[in-house]
Amino acid sequence: MLNLVLKEIAGANEPISLTVLSNKLAIEQSALEGMLAHWVRKGKLRDDDAEESSACGTGGTGGCGCACTGTDACAFVAKMPKTYSLSSGIKKDNAENTQSR
């Protein structure tokens, strides 16, 4: 099931919404979020929000001139949706794994 999620993301030809993925795999959206979190922990997916925040550091003073782009840091930053993307090389690896099984 978990591999199916990864395969579906890797095989998609365009960005997909969580709702579409949930409908396609007939998996509850809340369960799907947990599955994505699993793959983030395993390093196969990237949680882009977390990547961005981790680049902030702790000594920043905030504001639009700082590297932190969260809504708290700069008033001009629009709230953007959370995204998960495949880590480098996963698409190729996943396709190979799928073929070998």
Next chain:
Amino acid sequence: MQEIFGDDVDTVIADRRYGWINGLVREIVQRPAANRQTVSDKIDKIVTHRLFGIPIFLMAMWVVFKMTADVSAPYLDWVDGVINGPITHWIAALLGLLDLTGTWVESLFVDGVLAGVGGVLVFVPVLMFLYLALAILEDSGYMARAAFVMDRLMHTLGLHGKSFLPMLVGFGCTVPAFYATRTLENEKDRILTGLLVPFMSCGARLPVYVLFAAVFFPQNSGAVVFWLYLLGIGTAILLGIALKNTLFKGKEQSTFVMELPPYRLPTLRSIWFHMWERTSGFVKKAWTIIMATSIILWFLMAIPVRGEGSFADTDIDHSVFAAANQIIAPVFQPLGFGNWQASSALLTGFVAKEVVVSAMSQVYAVEQAGQAEAPPTFFEDIGGIITSFVSATGDTIKSLPLIVGVNLFEDEVEEAPTELMSAIKEGFETSSGGHGALAALAFMVFVLIYTPCMSAVAAERQELGMKWTWVSIVGQLLLAWLMAFAVFQGGKLLGLG
């Protein structure tokens, strides 16, 4: 287990758990067909539709720019009236009490600080309306859909699907947009997106468009602003495709999953918070960077060259500032705005884009009409502020139908343009040989495309490195010149304007 299942133990256990739970839920939970689709899902079917998604996004943008350009106009006139009326009277009276009337200090405050900072503060209502519209789009959940729809388009065009997210941030401010490119893992994608981000017109450029659209295209100012924003997006996409197929030719695009939040009815508190935070950021900038720049510009305008006049008592055309800008002005001659006033505004725009308007207000300094009349009393001023505010509120409500093309002001006599507007119009008509509207359009295109402010350049250097920052600066200047040239010369050839 690892050997049998070909996966690590954690994944195998988690997989079995999810499988078991999913099976259990399917067997036990029964949902009526009607409940399987939420309202958000139903709206998303239309809003993120492959065919309708982009037109809906364009329509949303149209409403945003009609709101910012047309609906905000009565409040813009009100703030303009307050700054050039009561506030100017009060500063003049205060300087009179200090016995500074007629001195260079008075000129510094009135022609420097008030013209510079006031010239920018006039546009606070425009930005408030922009931020109001953006806050509604964000809080309702539509902005996420806009990003999704546009990212899908970017992906189809061969660009990185996630490129549009930083670009959308760029509508507010270019600085955080550069930092938002960090969501792209691949360096090539990150640099490419970083190069495209400045073409998204930031909020600071909006006052320039609104001012010029009001001077040269008063009947279609909202449409002009809308097409300029669209031109920015179009330029970024086309340039992106060109670069992707040449300098940034590389690996295939990776896909991603986007979590679209459910639609919500925005709360007044949240909208006010966003609007206030962003507007106060703009006002703070006016009191710091723009005020400092205005004072420096005033000093440069007060120093005479070739001994014509004395300090703070010289014709502005004979000042150090004019002389310095006359050197670069010929570069802009083929674009229709080869006068020192326009080139100085563009040059100072490197500090912050709002400064373009503030510099215009200073270089086109004009004598206020009716100065010979006795100024109104303090209470008359207060009364005037209140009554004009009520009238502006009424006009704003009346101008709401303009969004859908219904003009309730048709029967009213059009207000006379301000002295600044007349001076800008005259300046552009003269420099372009009678093609003022075309020159103004070329000027707006140049402002849209050319190098962003120094804070954005600093962020760009931090994210892309020195080499790509220089490529970006030079490239944007060249592209801005070429596009403005095409607008002005092409328009002349076609007999427009």
